[in-house]
Amino acid sequence: MLLADLIRIKEQELAGRKPFVLRVCMAAGCVSSNAEAVLAALDRAVKDAGLESQIEVRPVGCLRLCCEGPLVAADPDGKLYKKVSPEDAVSVVKALQGEPAPVRTGDLREPFFEKQFSIVLGNSGLIDPERIESYIAADGYIALRNVLRDMSPADVISAITKSGLRGRGGAGYPTGLKWSTVAKTKSTRKFVVCNGDEGDPGAFMDRSVLESDPHRVIEGMIIAGYAVGAQQGFIYVRAEYPLAIKRLQTAIKQARQFGLLGSNVLESPFSFNIDIRIGAGAFVCGEETALMASIEGLRGNPRPRPPFPAESGLFGEPTLINNVETFANVPPIILQGPEWYASIGTEKSKGTKVFALAGKITRTGLIEVPMGIKLREIVEEIGGGAPEGAKIKAVQTGGPSGGCIPASELDTPVDYESLTKLGSIMGSGGMIVMDDTTNMVDVARFFMDFCVDESCGKCIPCRAGTVQMHRLLTKILNRQATESDLKTLAELCELVRSTSLCGLGQTAPNPVLSTLRFFRSEYIELLQPTKPSPECASTAEKKGAPADNKQVDGR
Amino acid sequence: MAAKTLTIDGQLVSAEEGQTVLDAARDAGIHIPTLCHLNGIQDIGACRLCLVEITGSPKLLPACVTKVQEGMEVQTSSDRLRRYRRMILELLLAERNHVCSVCVSNGHCELQTLAAEHGIDHVRFEYLSPRLEVDLSHRLFGMDHNRCILCTRCVRACWHVEGAGTKNVAGRGIQSRIISDLNQPWGQSETCTACGKCVAACPTGALFNRGATVAEMQRDRTRLEYIVTAREKSQWIV
Amino acid sequence: MESKTGVRQETSGSKVRESASEDKRFKILETQMKRYQYRQDSLIEVLHKAQDLFGYLDDEVLTFVAQRLKLPPSRVYSVATFYHLFTLKPQGQHTCVVCMGTACYVKGADKVLAALEHDLGIKAGETTSDGKVSLVTARCIGACGLAPAVVYDGKVAARQSSDDALGVTRQWREHATGGSHTH
Numbered sequence: 001m002l003l004a005d006l007i008r009i010k011e012q013e014l015a016g017r018k019p020f021v022l023r024v025c026m027a028a029g030c031v032s033s034n035a036e037a038v039l040a041a042l043d044r045a046v047k048d049a050g051l052e053s054q055i056e057v058r059p060v061g062c063l064r065l066c067c068e069g070p071l072v073a074a075d076p077d078g079k080l081y082k083k084v085s086p087e088d089a090v091s092v093v094k095a096l097q098g099e100p101a102p103v104r105t106g107d108l109r110e111p112f113f114e115k116q117f118s119i120v121l122g123n124s125g126l127i128d129p130e131r132i133e134s135y136i137a138a139d140g141y142i143a144l145r146n147v148l149r150d151m152s153p154a155d156v157i158s159a160i161t162k163s164g165l166r167g168r169g170g171a172g173y174p175t176g177l178k179w180s181t182v183a184k185t186k187s188t189r190k191f192v193v194c195n196g197d198e199g200d201p202g203a204f205m206d207r208s209v210l211e212s213d214p215h216r217v218i219e220g221m222i223i224a225g226y227a228v229g230a231q232q233g234f235i236y237v238r239a240e241y242p243l244a245i246k247r248l249q250t251a252i253k254q255a256r257q258f259g260l261l262g263s264n265v266l267e268s269p270f271s272f273n274i275d276i277r278i279g280a281g282a283f284v285c286g287e288e289t290a291l292m293a294s295i296e297g298l299r300g301n302p303r304p305r306p307p308f309p310a311e312s313g314l315f316g317e318p319t320l321i322n323n324v325e326t327f328a329n330v331p332p333i334i335l336q337g338p339e340w341y342a343s344i345g346t347e348k349s350k351g352t353k354v355f356a357l358a359g360k361i362t363r364t365g366l367i368e369v370p371m372g373i374k375l376r377e378i379v380e381e382i383g384g385g386a387p388e389g390a391k392i393k394a395v396q397t398g399g400p401s402g403g404c405i406p407a408s409e410l411d412t413p414v415d416y417e418s419l420t421k422l423g424s425i426m427g428s429g430g431m432i433v434m435d436d437t438t439n440m441v442d443v444a445r446f447f448m449d450f451c452v453d454e455s456c457g458k459c460i461p462c463r464a465g466t467v468q469m470h471r472l473l474t475k476i477l478n479r480q481a482t483e484s485d486l487k488t489l490a491e492l493c494e495l496v497r498s499t500s501l502c503g504l505g506q507t508a509p510n511p512v513l514s515t516l517r518f519f520r521s522e523y524i525e526l527l528q529p530t531k532p533s534p535e536c537a538s539t540a541e542k543k544g545a546p547a548d549n550k551q552v553d554g555r
Numbered sequence: 556m557a558a559k560t561l562t563i564d565g566q567l568v569s570a571e572e573g574q575t576v577l578d579a580a581r582d583a584g585i586h587i588p589t590l591c592h593l594n595g596i597q598d599i600g601a602c603r604l605c606l607v608e609i610t611g612s613p614k615l616l617p618a619c620v621t622k623v624q625e626g627m628e629v630q631t632s633s634d635r636l637r638r639y640r641r642m643i644l645e646l647l648l649a650e651r652n653h654v655c656s657v658c659v660s661n662g663h664c665e666l667q668t669l670a671a672e673h674g675i676d677h678v679r680f681e682y683l684s685p686r687l688e689v690d691l692s693h694r695l696f697g698m699d700h701n702r703c704i705l706c707t708r709c710v711r712a713c714w715h716v717e718g719a720g721t722k723n724v725a726g727r728g729i730q731s732r733i734i735s736d737l738n739q740p741w742g743q744s745e746t747c748t749a750c751g752k753c754v755a756a757c758p759t760g761a762l763f764n765r766g767a768t769v770a771e772m773q774r775d776r777t778r779l780e781y782i783v784t785a786r787e788k789s790q791w792i793v
Numbered sequence: 794m795e796s797k798t799g800v801r802q803e804t805s806g807s808k809v810r811e812s813a814s815e816d817k818r819f820k821i822l823e824t825q826m827k828r829y830q831y832r833q834d835s836l837i838e839v840l841h842k843a844q845d846l847f848g849y850l851d852d853e854v855l856t857f858v859a860q861r862l863k864l865p866p867s868r869v870y871s872v873a874t875f876y877h878l879f880t881l882k883p884q885g886q887h888t889c890v891v892c893m894g895t896a897c898y899v900k901g902a903d904k905v906l907a908a909l910e911h912d913l914g915i916k917a918g919e920t921t922s923d924g925k926v927s928l929v930t931a932r933c934i935g936a937c938g939l940a941p942a943v944v945y946d947g948k949v950a951a952r953q954s955s956d957d958a959l960g961v962t963r964q965w966r967e968h969a970t971g972g973s974h975t976h
Contacts, residue, residue, distance in 0.1 A: 029938045032949030066938025202895035204935035239841070239878055240934050280837055280876030282727070283932060297836035299724070299875040304600035304620050315834075358896035358937035365938050396895065430937075432895045446898055450932065456875075457705065457724070457731035458601045464646035467729050468680045488679055495642045498615060499603045720865030725874040736866040737852050746865055 002267060003145050006136055013137035020055040020096050021075040022046075023125060027062035027211045028204075028243050029365075030069035034086070038070045041089035049093055058134075061212020063125040065112060066365035073108065073125065080106040112363050115382045117344070117370045119352050120328045124212035124366075129247050132254040135215040141260055143334035144219050147226060148268040151334075156227040157183060160330070162338035164350030168325035169195055169286075170398065170427045171503075172349070172416040175326055181310040182228040185318040190230035192221050193314060195291055195323040196237040196244070199283035200399030201450060203430030205354040206324035208366050210237065210244035213328070214251035218274060220327030222265060223334065225272040228320050233274040236291055239281065248276055283400075283454035286428075287502045288313075288321045290456065301458045302502035323428065325354055345371030349415035359396075359432035362387045369414065376410040379433060390435040394518070398427030400447040400454075401507035403514025404440060423514040425507070440519040441526060445473040447511035454504065462505030465496040469512060476526050483527060490516065561627040570623040577605055577618035580631060587631050588640060588669050591706040592619045593756055595780035597715055602706060604640050604669070607631050615639075641673045649680040650729070651687065652701040653759075659699075659772035660760030666704060667759075683729075690735075692742030695765055696754050698733070703761035705731050709753035716779055721747040733761075755779060818846040819857060826861050833862050836872055840879055849880045885920040885927035887965045889958070890944035894933030902941040906930065908955035913962060925966050 024030075024039045042057045063071040068082035072092060081092055082104040095101035118124075128134040135141070147156055161176025182190060194217060198206040210217060221233045237245050252274055255261040263271045282300045284290045290300040292314045313319025329351060333341045345351050349371040355378070358364045362384030369378060375395055379385065386392045394404040403424035405412065412418050416426050434443065448470045457463045472489045475481040493509035493516075500506045516523060557572045563580050570579035575598070580587050591602040600617035607618045610628035618631070630636070647653075647666060655661050687700035705724065710733065713722040721744050725734040735744040754762045755778045763772045785791050825842045829835035839862065843854050850873055859869040873879045891897075891906045906917060909928055913921050920927040936942040939951035945961050 028949070029936055032936055032939055032942070033951055069938070198935070199932065200895075201893070201898070201933035202937050203933070204937055207935045240931065278838065278841060279878075280841065281878035281932075282876050294837065295834070297832075297834040297838075297872070299727075299872055304617055356937055358940060359899050364896075364940075399895065430895065432899060432937075434899055438899055443899075446895070452728060454932070455728040457726070457728045458599070459603050460601070460643050460646055460704075461603055463705070463729055463731070464650045467683065468646065468649070471681055491642065495639055499606055499639050499643065501600060501603065720867055723865075723867035723871040725871050727875050734867060734870060737855055737870045746867070 003149075006141060006145060009133055009136045010139075013133045018054055018056040019076075020051075022055060022057045022092065022096070023060045023063070023073040023075065024057065025061070025063040025069060025071040025073075025125065026059040026129075027066075027208055028241070029066040030063070030071055031243065033069045033083075035070040037086045038072065038084050038089065041086035042072070042092065045089040045093045048090075051093065055093065055096060058128055059130070060126060061124045061129045062121070062208040062366050064116075064121070064366045065106075065363060067363060068104075068106070068365075078108045080108050080110075082106055111381050112365075112367075112384070115373075115377060116368050117352050118368050119332050119341075119344075120209060120216075120325055120354050121212070121366070121368045122332065123216065124208065127213065129212055129214055130250050132215060132251065132258060135213070139335065140215050140331075141219055141266075143331040144222055144260065145266055147223050147334060148266050148270060153183060153227045153229065156223060156334070159334060159338045160227070163329075163333045163341040164338075164345075164348075165326065165329055165333065165341065166349065166416065167322060168329070168353070168428065169323035170401065170425055172426060175322065178310060178322070179224065179227055179320060181308075182230075182318050182320040185311055187318050189232075189315075189317045190228060191314045191317060191319040192225045192228065192230045192233040193288075193291065193295070193309075193319055193321045194221055194233065194235040194327055195286065195288065195321055196235055196241075197279050197286045197291060198238060198241075198324070198428055199286045199454075200401075200428055200430045202356065202358055202396070202399060202432045203428050204356045205366065205429040207238075207241050207244050208356075209324050209328050209354070210241070211247055214244075214247045215255065216328045216331060217248075217324055218251055218255055218261070220330035221274060222260065222272050223330050224320055224322070224327065226265075226270050228318075230320065231271050231273065233272065234277050234295055234314070235274060236277045236279060236285070236295060238279045240279075245276065245278060252276070282456075283450070284456045284502070284504050287504055290502065291321070292319065299456070301456050302504070304501060325429070346413065346415045348417060353414065353426065353429060355429045355431045357383050357431050357433070360386055360390060360392070360435040360438070361433040371415050372413045374411050374413055375405065378414070378431070379410060383433065386433070386435045390437065392433060393436045393438060394434045394440065396424075396432040396434060396443070396511075397430065398425035398507075398510070399430045400450045401425060401503065401510055402427045402430075403510045404434070404443065404518065405514075406518040409518075423510065423517055425510070439477075440515045440522050441473060441477055444512045444515045445470065445477060448473055448508070451504065451508040455508075456504075459499075459501040459505060461496045462500040462502075462508060465492055465500075466505075466508055468492055469496070469509070473512070476523060479526055479528065481527055486523060486527065559623045559625045559627075561623055561625070561629060563629045564631050572623070574623050575619055576607060576609075576616075576621045576623055576627075576629055579623050580618065580629070585631060587618050588672065589619060590665060590669070590704065590758055591708065593708050593712075593758075593776065593779065595716065595783040596708065596711045596756065599707065599711070602704075603643055606636065606639065608633055608636065637673065640669075641675060642679075644670050644673055644675055645678045645680055647704050648675070648678050649682050651683070651685060651703065654701075657769055658702060658760040659763045659767045659769060660702070661770040663770070663773045664760060665758035690741050691765065692740035693744075693747070693749070693765070694742060695749055696741070696751065697763050697765050698741060699761055699763070700732060701761075702759045703733055704759055705733070706758060707733075708756040708758065709733060709762055712752040712756040712779055716782055717748060717750050717752045719746050719748050719750070722753055752779060752782075822846060822854075822857070823861065826858075831862055833864055836862060836864065836869065837876070840869075840873055840876075844879060849883050851881065882920070883924075886925050887946055887962075888927045888929060888944075889962055890929045890931050890934070891917070891958075892934045892936065892940075892942045892944070893930045894935075894937060894940070896937035897933075897941040900940040905941055905943065905953055905955050905958050909958055909962060912959050921966070923966065926962055 046055045070084045072081040088103045091101045157179045165175040166172040285294045285300040287302045290302040294300040309319040354368045396404050451466045455462045497509045568583040588604045598619040600620040605618040606615040608630040690698040710722045735741045855869050859866045917930045943953040
């Protein structure tokens with residue numbers, strides 16, 4: 001396939017467009033609310049009305065306002081139909097002809113949409129994720145073709161470096177630097193790995209991108225493969241995301257048929273393949289060394305770094321690992337130029353960030369915002385604030401590795417450094433809003449419970465330390481703890497953070513530390529009044545050599 | 556091979572390129588506590604006791620897998636490191652049932668020695684006191700999960716020195732257990748060669764010779780190193 | 794290796810092969826492994842397929858996989874027990890997955906789970922004694938916009954209350970067989 005073919009496909013696709021389009025959200029959220037039946041009913045209604053030449057019913061990816069699903073967007077009039085049922089289909093079709101529609105109707109110009117800025121989600125909700133032609137019509141694979149024809153691998157890396165793109169998996173490592181390290185490491189075999197093991201409870205950005213625009217991620221990976229000199233890619237996706245897996249499989253198959261994957265990509269000397277690897281339920285596999293172990297068919301145990309994957313990664317070879325959103329940023333950077341990308345966001349955090357907005361808030365769903373936007377704008381304007389007069393108390397970012405930011409700090413700009421300063425992290429993009437009915441100690445315990453369950457057990461501080469922290473938090477919640485327990489909890493937080501082997505353990509104390517910092521009074525209120533000498537009482541029981549006062553159970 | 560000069564605890568030390576900080580320190584007579592390390596088997600950096608401070612590194616690094624570098628400045632026993640080590644040992648003591656007075660390894664136990672070295676007279680954490688079993692199905696050896704600290708020295712000895720692949724870790728997190736084959740009684744294992752390397756590798760009383768009673772279980776921990784050196788370098792250092 | 798352990802492997806090997814010839818599912822699994830060229834790094838993919846076919850992974854299936862991929866049984870068992878989606882015990886006729894992701898949790902998923910545990914008389918991760926219902930928790934199914942979400946036999950249901958959930962599971966237990974379209 002050559003450029004001419006890409007353009008021919010694009011023109012054919014555009015020429016086939018009909019004056020009216022009904023875009024039906026087929027992302028997992030809406031599918032759970034019966035979107036498939038809505039799609040079928042709309043198809044039938046169009047057929048029954050004899051309007052097939054006028055109206056296209058297009059299954060698309062995420063339309064973002066998940067709380068109102070199933071969603072249907074109408075072009076060109078810009079209406080957004082909410083909570084659509086199959087019975088509404090006929091009136092939705094009639095509404096396109098100007099009749100009033102007795103359906104819950106919104107507008108794509110609502111603040112929820114107006115405040116957003118789309119790069120990663122640029123195609124999401126517009127194209128049919130199961131048809132490669134639909135992606136090509138939206139300038140898909142043109143960036144790849146430009147790269148292969150006009151740019152050297154060094155040019156590509158320089159463009160990514162100039163754009164200021166940082167890893168969207170959470171830590172924010174400069175993407176260009178990572179690519180350049182892998183490119184410089186000499187080896188005949190290298191790998192590109194896409195981390196789609198989005199395990200943070202409360203996060204579904206990567207799932208939406210994979211479901212809505214899978215070709216974008218594939219294109220980003222092929223470009224990365226060309227830049228670093230790799231011929232094989234792996235996408236590691238959670239098994240909990242069956243729809244994303246299915247669409248990726250379809251997309252990879254189509255890309256192979258079109259000569260975009262395989263030998264001689266777009267008739268260039270460059271060859272690249274992608275295989276999918278499906279996770280099996282282990283949060284720790286989001287950590288890069290654990291993820292690579294899992295691709296190799298092993299337990300997802302992390303290993304110490306160095307050596308970093310860029311030198312010795314998958315099967316001991318130099319490996320580039322980026323997450324889904326990072327790869328999805330690559331084609332637009334190539335197409336529109338690194339200067340354009342670098343002009344968005346703040347000095348140190350460029351571009352946009354996709355968040356999954358959820359919790360005690362009026363509008364929940366998927367959002368993409370420019371870096372540097374204030375948390376308040378996200379929560380109050382996009383999310384519409386707390387429902388029914390409740391009061392927002394905190395915003396949790398970064399999942400079990402992140403922290404709770406109190407309402408008083410809502411004017412903090414969203415960038416890597418500011419969130420870290422508040423003891424949270426950018427994370428992969430989960431954003432959970434909590435209101436004044438939420439008990440923050442309980443939230444800390446919820447995350448600790450998660451870490452206990454997800455610890456791989458390899459290193460002691462994480463394996464046993466998280467269990468002890470969980471016990472102390474439970475003790476506090478049961479109003480049985482004293483001041484000295486709180487001290488032990490703080491000591492454990494420091495230990496686990498400083499001595500754990502991998503990121504899971506090192507960040508496991510964050511939810512406790514951040515709630516201790518901003519909501520300390522909630523902990524204090526739950527403590528037992530200090531007894532005359534609690535210290536002596538508690539140590540007396542445990543006095544002596546650790547084992548002396550214990551018995552082996554009978555055997 | 557190029558020599559590297561570094562400073563460990565203020566002492567100038569020369570080491571071979573490719574050597575670990577742990578080896579360099581031990582050659583220089585500087586003691587760094589370890590549990591998952593055993594000469595002759597592959598290191599995994601899991602127990603975190605050998606963490607050291609290295610000037611210029613924001614993170615603590617495990618001495619057993621960190622390679623020496625020219626001009627490196629290493630601190631092996633700051634107050635902070637000693638405090639962390641003590642807490643890690645306390646976490647281990649609270650995790651399972653370490654009852655020294657009735658243990659086959661009493662007096663010859665690495666965990667016990669380290670606890671004494673760090674002046675542990677009480678444990679600040681709640682004892683988890685799990686109910687765990689003792690596998691006495693093997694004709695030569697026994698496995699007491701109550702004493703296991705999951706250092707995986709037995710697993711690595713079984714895989715990398717003996718090559719049998721009998722031992723492994725099942726489950727994860729606090730639920731992790733050392734198993735034989737498909738988690739069947741050790742005596743029924745079809746892959747075990749009864750070589751005893753796992754028993755030689757064990758730092759505590761978790762793996763023992765059958766018939767050993769309290770404090771009787773002594774092992775020759777240099778045995779694995781002897782085998783590996785013989786195999787890799789054709790040197791039989793008796 | 795050959796001489797010493799060969800005899801013992803032969804005995805257990807023939808046991809697996811015998812039943813494998815009776816059960817078509819082993820043939821399908823074998824085909825899948827062949828597609829992966831019996832590569833040892835395909836272990837997790839193979840276990841996924843095996844669980845699809847058999848519903849759970851018993852010793853016979855694990856031994857079969859170990860032999861074909863030329864891995865020691867301990868490796869296969871170790872990997873199968875590391876990942877939470879693999880199960881070594883038979884599952885109930887129906888499966889109810891309560892999402893315990895953060896968004897679901899702050900919207901009351903813990904109460905839904907407690908109600909189910911109480912009503913079914915089992916804890917999460919267990920199956921009712923009549924073999925009808927397995928109760929499972931998930932660490933976020935990514936349906937946060939629909940919190941709290943519960944998955945009934947693979948179908949996601951949005952904004953579930955305790956009563957909604959009990960309604961479904963009670964119906965399952967009343968009907969001996971019940972289709973997958975329950976909600």
